[in-house]
Amino acid sequence: MSKLDGMIVVEGLRAGYGDGPDILHGLDLRVAAGEIVTILGPNGCGKSTLLKAIGGFVPPRAGNVYINAQDATAVPVHRRVRTHHVGFVPQTDNVFTTLSVADNILLGARFLVATERRQRFAALMKSYPSLANKRDRRASALSGGERQLLSIARALIADPAVLLLDEPSAGLSPVMMDEVFDEIVRIRDRTGMTILMVEQNAAQALAVSERAYVLSLGRVAIEQRASELLDNPELAGLYLGAH
Amino acid sequence: MVQFLVDLLLRAGDIALVAVALSAGYSLVKFPNIAIVQYATIGPFLAYLIARSGIPFALAVAAACLFVGVLAVALNLLVFERLLKSGSAIAMIGSLAVGMLFTATLLVTAGPDTRHFDFAITALFDVFGSNVTLTQMISLAMSLTAFILLALLLFCTDIGRCMRATAANPNLARATGIDARLVVRVIIFLSGMLAALGGTGIAIKSELNILLGPDLMLPVFAAAILGGLGNPIGAIFGALVISFAETLAAAINFGPLVGQSFLFIPVNYIAAASFLILVVALLFRPYGLFVNEVKRV
Amino acid sequence: MFEFSLHVATIAALYGLLALSLNLQTGFAGLVNFGQIALFGCGTYGAALAFNNQFGPVVGLLLGLVLVSLVALFFARLGRSLGSDYWGIATLAIGQILLTIATNETWLTGGAQGISGLPQLFTGSTRLQGHLILFSVTLALLAATWWLFHRLTQSKFGLSLRLMREEPQFAASLGYDLDGLRRSAMLVAAVPAALSGFLFAHYMTFVGPDQLFSTETFVVWTMVVIGGLGSHAGVVVGAILTQMLFAAVPFAKDFFALPSEYVAAMRLTLIGGGLLGFLLLRPQGLIPEKVGSIRG
Numbered sequence: 001m002s003k004l005d006g007m008i009v010v011e012g013l014r015a016g017y018g019d020g021p022d023i024l025h026g027l028d029l030r031v032a033a034g035e036i037v038t039i040l041g042p043n044g045c046g047k048s049t050l051l052k053a054i055g056g057f058v059p060p061r062a063g064n065v066y067i068n069a070q071d072a073t074a075v076p077v078h079r080r081v082r083t084h085h086v087g088f089v090p091q092t093d094n095v096f097t098t099l100s101v102a103d104n105i106l107l108g109a110r111f112l113v114a115t116e117r118r119q120r121f122a123a124l125m126k127s128y129p130s131l132a133n134k135r136d137r138r139a140s141a142l143s144g145g146e147r148q149l150l151s152i153a154r155a156l157i158a159d160p161a162v163l164l165l166d167e168p169s170a171g172l173s174p175v176m177m178d179e180v181f182d183e184i185v186r187i188r189d190r191t192g193m194t195i196l197m198v199e200q201n202a203a204q205a206l207a208v209s210e211r212a213y214v215l216s217l218g219r220v221a222i223e224q225r226a227s228e229l230l231d232n233p234e235l236a237g238l239y240l241g242a243h
Numbered sequence: 244m245v246q247f248l249v250d251l252l253l254r255a256g257d258i259a260l261v262a263v264a265l266s267a268g269y270s271l272v273k274f275p276n277i278a279i280v281q282y283a284t285i286g287p288f289l290a291y292l293i294a295r296s297g298i299p300f301a302l303a304v305a306a307a308c309l310f311v312g313v314l315a316v317a318l319n320l321l322v323f324e325r326l327l328k329s330g331s332a333i334a335m336i337g338s339l340a341v342g343m344l345f346t347a348t349l350l351v352t353a354g355p356d357t358r359h360f361d362f363a364i365t366a367l368f369d370v371f372g373s374n375v376t377l378t379q380m381i382s383l384a385m386s387l388t389a390f391i392l393l394a395l396l397l398f399c400t401d402i403g404r405c406m407r408a409t410a411a412n413p414n415l416a417r418a419t420g421i422d423a424r425l426v427v428r429v430i431i432f433l434s435g436m437l438a439a440l441g442g443t444g445i446a447i448k449s450e451l452n453i454l455l456g457p458d459l460m461l462p463v464f465a466a467a468i469l470g471g472l473g474n475p476i477g478a479i480f481g482a483l484v485i486s487f488a489e490t491l492a493a494a495i496n497f498g499p500l501v502g503q504s505f506l507f508i509p510v511n512y513i514a515a516a517s518f519l520i521l522v523v524a525l526l527f528r529p530y531g532l533f534v535n536e537v538k539r540v
Numbered sequence: 541m542f543e544f545s546l547h548v549a550t551i552a553a554l555y556g557l558l559a560l561s562l563n564l565q566t567g568f569a570g571l572v573n574f575g576q577i578a579l580f581g582c583g584t585y586g587a588a589l590a591f592n593n594q595f596g597p598v599v600g601l602l603l604g605l606v607l608v609s610l611v612a613l614f615f616a617r618l619g620r621s622l623g624s625d626y627w628g629i630a631t632l633a634i635g636q637i638l639l640t641i642a643t644n645e646t647w648l649t650g651g652a653q654g655i656s657g658l659p660q661l662f663t664g665s666t667r668l669q670g671h672l673i674l675f676s677v678t679l680a681l682l683a684a685t686w687w688l689f690h691r692l693t694q695s696k697f698g699l700s701l702r703l704m705r706e707e708p709q710f711a712a713s714l715g716y717d718l719d720g721l722r723r724s725a726m727l728v729a730a731v732p733a734a735l736s737g738f739l740f741a742h743y744m745t746f747v748g749p750d751q752l753f754s755t756e757t758f759v760v761w762t763m764v765v766i767g768g769l770g771s772h773a774g775v776v777v778g779a780i781l782t783q784m785l786f787a788a789v790p791f792a793k794d795f796f797a798l799p800s801e802y803v804a805a806m807r808l809t810l811i812g813g814g815l816l817g818f819l820l821l822r823p824q825g826l827i828p829e830k831v832g833s834i835r836g
Contacts, residue, residue, distance in 0.1 A: 274625060275625050275626075275629060322816070322820065325820060326819055326820065329819075329823055330624070331623070331624070331625045332572040332624040332625050332628060333819060333823070335572075335625050335628060336572075336761060336765070336815065336819065337815070337816055337819050337820075339758060339761075339812075339815070340758075340811070340812040340813070340815035340816035340819070341812070341816060342812070343755075343758065343808045343809075343811055343812030343815075344808070344809060344812040344813060344816065346805075346808055346812075347804075347805040347806075347808035347809040347812065348805075350801050350802075350804055350805040350808070351801070351802060351805045354801060355801050355804075461632070461633055461636055464629050464633075465633075468626070468629070509644060511640060511643065511644045512640060512644060514640070515636070515637050515640040518633040518634075518636050518637045518640075519633075519637060521629070521630070521633045522618070522630055522633050522634060522637070525618060525621075525622060525626060525627075525629070525630045525633075526617075526618060526621070529621050529622050529626060
C-alpha cells in the first residue's frame with residue numbers, strides 16, 4: 001500500500017508529553033476516505049494522545065502522520081486547517097466562551113473571502129437552528145450539547161476533508177448523545193468527510209462507525225470492523241487490564 | 244463638582260493605560276508583569292531624548308512607543324516565556340528583576356534628576372469653571388484615543404477577534420487556524436506601546452524621573468486586579484474606581500465628623516488609598532469586580 | 541578592617557535570618573511573600589517604639605513579636621483565597637501601607653527621621669567587644685533557626701507544607717487543614733524575621749522607614765534564589781555571598797572613581813542581575829533542594 005492510500009495514515013508513531021516517557025510506542029493506523037472510525041481503549045491507553053498527535057498538538061518523537069495525502073508530521077497546528085483540510089473538535093474547552101456564537105463559527109473560516117464565508121455561515125445556520133437562535137449570545141451561555149454542536153460547526157465552516165473528534169459524547173445527556181452521533185453520520189453522508197473519533201461510549205460509537213481501533217498501553221491491540229468488535233471476546237479483557 | 248470630575252478623569256488617565264497594558268499582556272501570558280511599569284518609565288525617557296534632537300513631539304512619542312513595544316516582545320521571548328515554565332510566581336519575580344535592571348540602566352544613563360518636557364504654550368483652559376492645562380488636555384486626549392483604537396481593534400477587526408479567541412482558549416485557537424504565537428507577540432507589542440504611551444502622558448503633564456514607574460506600580464496593579472486581570476476593558480473601569488477613591492479621599496472634608504472645621508486626609512495617605520483598595524479587593528473580590536466564577540484554587 | 545569585616549558579617553547573619561524566614565514561606569510552603577521586609581520592620585519598630593516610650597529592650601522584643609504575629613496572621617488570611625502571584629502582590633501592598641504609616645505618623649514613629657539613639661544591647665569593655673558579643677548572639681540565633689527549620693521541614697509538618705505547595709487540592713482532599721498550615725508556616729517564619737529586625741535596630745541604634753523599602757525584600761529574594769529555594773544551607777550561603785558583594789560595591793566605586801548614583805545602580809544590578817541570572821540559568825540555586833529527603 002502506498003502512503004497516500006487513505007485520508008489519515010499514521011506510521012510508527014512514538015509520542016509523549018514534555019520530558020515524560022513515551023505514551024504511544026510505534027503505532028500504525030489508517031483511515032480511508034469517507035470512513036467513520038472510532039478509537040477505543042481503557043483510560044491511559046493513549047487514545048487521546050493519539051488524536052492530539054494526529055491533530056498536531058503533541059509533536060511525534062518518531063514516525064509520520066499523513067493527512068489528506070500530505071505529510072503533516074512537522075506542520076504547525078494552525079496551518080493544518082488550510083494545508084491539510086483538517087478540522088479538530090476538542091473534548092473540553094471546545095468553544096471560545098467570551099465570543100459570540102456567530103464569532104465562534106466565523107473564526108473557523110478566516111481564510112475565506114467574505115462572500116463565501118457568509119454563504120457557508122448561512123448554510124450552517126440553516127443546519128443548526130438551535131445555534132441560529134443564539135447566534136449573538138456568548139458561547140458561555142450555551143449548554144454542553146449546544147457547545148459540542150457549535151464546536152463542530154466551527155470546524156465545518158472551513159469545509160474540512162478530515163474531521164477529528166475527541167470524545168464528542170463526553171458529559172452529554174443521553175438524548176444529546178444520540179443527536180451528536182446522528183449528526184456525525186449525517187455530516188459524513190452529506191459531505192463524504194473522513195471522520196476519526198475517540199470515544200469512551202463504545203456501543204454507541206461503534207453503532208455509527210465502520211471500523212474501530214482498540215488501543216492498549218500505547219499500541220494497537222485490535223483493529224476490526226465495528227459491527228464485529230462488540231462480539232470480540234478480547235475487547236472486555238482489554239478494558240479489564242488483561243493484555 | 245466639575246473640578247472633582249476633572250481631577251478624577253486626569254488621575255484615571257494616568258493609571259488606565261498602563262493598567263490596560265498589564266491586563267492585556269496577562270490575557271495571553273499568564274503572569275503579572277511587574278516590568279510593565281518600567282516600560283512606562285522608559286517610554287517617556289526615550290520620547291524626551293528623541294524630542295531633544297529636534298524631532299516633533301508626536302513623532303518622538305510614536306518612535307519611543309514602537310521601541311518599547313519591540314523591547315517588550317524581545318523580553319517576553321527571551322525571559323518571561325522561559326521563566327513561565329516554572330510558574331507564574333517565578334515569572335513575576337523575573338519581571339521584578341528585569342525592572343531593577345531597567346532602573347539601574349536609567350540611573351547610569353539618565354541619572355536621578357527630574358526633567359520636564361518643554362511645551363511652547365502652557366495655556367490654561369477654562370472647562371466649565373475649572374482650570375485645565377494644555378498638557379493635561381493632550382495627555383487625556385492621548386489616553387482616550389488609545390482606548391478607542393484599542394476597543395475598535397479588539398471588537399471590530401479580525402485580528403481583534405483572534406486576540407480575544409486566543410486569550411479565551413489558546414489550544415482551540417490553534418486548532419481553528421490562528422497562529423497563537425503571532426497573536427501573543429502582537430498583544431505583547433501592543434501592551435508595551437500602551438505602557439510607554441501611558442508613562443509619557445503622565446510625564447508631559449507633571450515631571451519625568453526614574454520614580455515614575457515604581458510609583459505607578461500599586462495603583463496600576465490595583466486597577467488591573469479590580470477590573471479582572473486579563474480583561475483590558477475591565478482595567479479601565481478599575482482605574483476609574485481607584486481614581487474615584489483617591490480623588491474622593493482628597494476632596495472630602497472630614498472635619499465636621501470629628502467636630503473640627505477642617506480635616507483632610509494627609510496627601511501622603513492618599514497614595515496609600517489604592518493599596519488599601521487593592522488589599523480589600525484581593526480579600527473579597529480576588530478575581531475582579533466583574534467575575535463571579537473562581538478560576539483557580 | 542577587622543571592624544568592617546565584623547560589620548559585614550553581622551549584617552550577613554541578620555540577612556541570613558531573613559533569608560531562612562523567606563525560604564520557609566516560599567521554598568517550602570509556596571507562599572510568595574513580597575512583603576518580607578514588613579516582618580523585619582515589626583522587629584525594628586517594636587524595639588524603637590518601646591525605646592521611645594521609656595521601656596527596656598525586653599518590652600521592645602515582646603512588642604515586635606506581637607506586631608509580627610498580627611501581620612503574619614493577616615498575610616496567612618489573605619492567602620486563603622489567592623493564587624501565589626496575587627498573594628505576592630497583596631503582601632507587597634501591605635508592606636507599602638505599613639511603610640506609609642511609619643513615614644507619616646510622626647508622633648508615633650518619628651516619621652521620615654525615624655527614631656535614633658537606641659542603646660546597644662551588649663556593652664563590653666569596648667564598643668568593639670559589644671559588637672563582638674552581638675555578632676556571636678546573632679550567629680547563635682542563625683544556627684539555632686537553621687537547626688530548628690531543618691528539623692521542622694524534615695518532620696511531618698514539612699511534608700505537609702510541601703504537599704500544600706505542590707498539590708494543594710490533593711492535600712486538602714487528604715484532610716490537611718491548609719488554612720492552619722499557612723498560619724503556622726507564617727507564624728514560625730515570622731519570628732526569626734522579627735528577631736533579625738530587633739537585633740538590627742539595637743545594632744544600628746537607629747530605626748527609620750527607609751530601612752523598609754520594598755527593594756530590601758527583593759535583596760532577600762535574591763539571596764534565596766541564588767542560594768537555592770528550599771535549601772536552608774543554600775539561602776544562608778546566598779545571604780553571605782550577596783552581603784560580601786554589596787560590601788565590595790563602595791570599594792569598586794572609589795576604585796573606579798564613579799559618581800554616587802552608580803552605587804545605587806550597582807546594587808540594583810547585583811540584585812536584579814543575580815535574580816534573573818539564576819532564575820534563567822540555574823533555577824535550582826547554588827545548593828539545590830534535596831528531593832525526597834524527608835523522613836516523615
